[in-house]
Amino acid sequence: AVVSAVTPERPHGYTAYERFTESGPLALLPASATHCAVVWTVAAADVEKVLAWDDATFRAHLEARFGERLGALERVGRRRAYPLVLTRVPRQVRPRLVVIGNAAHTVHPVAGQGFNLGLRDVAALAEVLWECAAAGGDPGALAPLERYAAWRARDNRIILGFTHTLARVFPSRFPPVVLARDLGLIAVDLLPPVKRALVRITSGLAGRRPRLTLGRALQPPSA
Numbered sequence: 001a002v003v004s005a006v007t008p009e010r011p012h013g014y015t016a017y018e019r020f021t022e023s024g025p026l027a028l029l030p031a032s033a034t035h036c037a038v039v040w041t042v043a044a045a046d047v048e049k050v051l052a053w054d055d056a057t058f059r060a061h062l063e064a065r066f067g068e069r070l071g072a073l074e075r076v077g078r079r080r081a082y083p084l085v086l087t088r089v090p091r092q093v094r095p096r097l098v099v100i101g102n103a104a105h106t107v108h109p110v111a112g113q114g115f116n117l118g119l120r121d122v123a124a125l126a127e128v129l130w131e132c133a134a135a136g137g138d139p140g141a142l143a144p145l146e147r148y149a150a151w152r153a154r155d156n157r158i159i160l161g162f163t164h165t166l167a168r169v170f171p172s173r174f175p176p177v178v179l180a181r182d183l184g185l186i187a188v189d190l191l192p193p194v195k196r197a198l199v200r201i202t203s204g205l206a207g208r209r210p211r212l213t214l215g216r217a218l219q220p221p222s223a
Contacts, residue, residue, distance in 0.1 A: 001109055002050050004038040004079045005031060006062070009071030012036055018110070020170045021065050025110050028066060036070075038062065039109050041167075047081045084108055086164050088156070093145035098125060105156055108167040113159050116204060123210035124151050130218040154207060162202065 006028070018027045024041030031037040040062065042050050053061070055076045063073050087106045092099045101118030125148050132144040169181050187194050200206045204213065211218055 001082045001084055002038075002040045002042055002047065002079055003082060004040075004058070005035050005077035006038055006059070006073040007035055007075040008073055010069075012070060016112075017066070017069065019066060020166075022170075022173075024167060024170060025108070026062075026065055027109065028070070040065075041084065041109070044083075051079050051081060084167070086160065086167075088160060092152075093142070093149045095142045095145070096140035098145055098148065100125060105160060107160055107163040110163045110166050113163050113202060116202075117156060117159055120155060120204045120210065120213060121152055123212035124148055126212060127210050127218060134219075151208065155204060158201060 008028070011034075012028070012030045014030045016027065016029045018025055020026075021041075023043050023046070025039070026041065027039045028036040029039070040050075050058070050061075058079065059073050059076050062076075066073070085106065086108065089099050089104045092104045100121035102114060104121070105114070105117060107114045107117070128144050128148040128151070129139040132139045132141075137144060169177060172178065172181070188198055189195070
């Protein structure tokens with residue numbers, strides 16, 4: 001991922017944009033009232049070339065891939081590159097130890113899913129620890145922590161699989177894969193039930209949800 005910042009010609013309206021290019025996702029994310037952060041996935045073999053571009057060359061290539069939705073892209077910032085690797089800790093809990101968020105799982109930067117997973121980890125862990133303490137138990141014991149891990153396993157597995165699949169599918173030029181990918185995008189765009197199902201999954205709305213993600217205060221089990 002090549003990371004930078006740009007000032008778009010038109011106001012971004014605090015809207016995040018993501019395009020899927022031949023090398024992977026390209027995201028422009030509102031970072032301030034006038035600036036956007038850039039996260040551009042490029043092939044590993046092209047990283048040094050992209051970092052060596054001057055501002056004008058980088059901006060021209062970026063505009064060609066992103067399009068004209070925000071007008072010209074101006075005042076390009078410094079570029080840095082970060083390797084993208086799918087990782088998952090096989091055992092996330094031990095007595096008095098919980099590994100959550102990016103320490104437990106790193107995913108491809110698609111639609112902020114890694115950040116969202118971390119927030120849901122925090123909300124679920126807080127609920128499990130609160131309920132255990134309210135019931136007079138030991139929140140650091142292995143049993144409640146394993147309940148947390150079991151609760152989060154499905155969401156983590158789905159999102160890791162979803163983001164990893166996207167990262168592999170979009171750079172592919174294999175005709176059957178390209179056809180299936182394009183048909184999938186059309187289905188999401190034209191079929192509201194498909195779009196709603198995708199949003200539910202990627203937003204963590206499917207399955208059991210932590211109280212904090214529903215805007216509810218933590219309560220002991222009897223409440």
